[in-house]
Amino acid sequence: MKILVCIKQVPDMESRFKVDSAGTWYDTTELVWRMNEYDEYGVEQAVQLKEQTGGDLTVLCIGPDRVKETMKKALAMGCDRGAHVNDPDYATRDPFEIGAIIAEYASDKGFDVIFTGMQSQDRGSAQVGVLVSELLGIPAVTTIVDFVLEGSTVNVKRELEGGIKAKVSVTLPALFTCQLGLNTPRYPTLPNIMKAKKKELLSIxxxxxxxxxxRLETVSMQLPEKKGGGLVLEGDAGELADKLITILKEKTGVLAK
Known part of the structure; x- marks a missing residue:
């Protein structure tokens, strides 16, 4: 079985973000980088499938040279090789372009299963996986939280809005986008980290x-406007009610009855 897992390098979400000088993306200097959280679940599921089937597993990532460090984590988790699509301008690509790049890479490789994260933490379009499947002409099952392979059929559970779980069966080849909670991503061990340094990491x-x-272009972006601080009211119930009515009158001009 041939397996592909697609990952993205994103900033740590605890970073202090600011808009770049062009006003179209965030400033990438002085940021700490990591693997997109949703993609970690995809890598873990891909490694588990490889271990189950004795398959061959490739990890793909698009971006500048720095993404290789994130790819090494996937290799240490159990991927066999890495395919780095060297693209310094990756942040300007819309989801269709990213999906087209992945589909072009995968088109002649004969992958049976492709995993992606449900969405990226920085852009959050949740479109790339389904665009890849459409371009390759294979089924896509999104937001999976359970994955069971039986022969050439995969039985999954999808998480829908409101926490509802839907059971779906699909015949391979197919693409799956991974939701949080699908599994518990493993931590790379020191021996596997050392082994990862010797694995193939091809740049394209x-x-x-x-x-x-x-198809799309970001014209401008801004940080959300800062909101005023909250007001804590103290006192007994009667006093609080009077204070609240006074505040509502002052802020909204609406007469409270």
Whole structure:
């Protein structure tokens, strides 16, 4: 079985973000980088499937040279090789372009299963996985929280809105986008970290895979406006009611009865 898992390097969400000088993305200097959280579940599921089937597992990541450090974590978790699509301008790509790059890479590799995260933590479009499946002409099952392989069929559970679980069966080849809680991602052990340094990590210029023009362009972006602080009211119930009515009158101009 041939397996592909797609990951993205994103900033740690605890970072202090600021808009870059062009006003179209966040400033990437002085940020701490990590694997997209949803993708960690995809890597773990891909490794478990590889261990179950004795399959061959490739991890793919698009971005500048720094993403190789994140790819090494996936290799240490159990991926066999890495395919780095070298693209310094990855942040300007819309989901269709990213999906087209992945589909072009996978088109002649004969992957039976492709895993992606449900969405990225920085852009959050949740479109790339389904676009890849459409371009490859294979089924896609999104937001999976359970995965069971039986022969050439995969039985999954999807998490829908409101916490509802839906059972779906699909025949391979197919693509799956992974939701939080699908599994418990493993921590790479020191021996596996050392082994990862010897695994193949091939860099491919994005120009070799990008066959489409972009569809969307970010014109500008801004940080949310800061909101005023909250007001804590103290006193007994009667006093609090009077204070609240006074505040409502002052803030809204509405007469409270």
């Amino acid at each position: 210029p994005v120009q070799d895979l990008l066959k489409v023009a972009f």
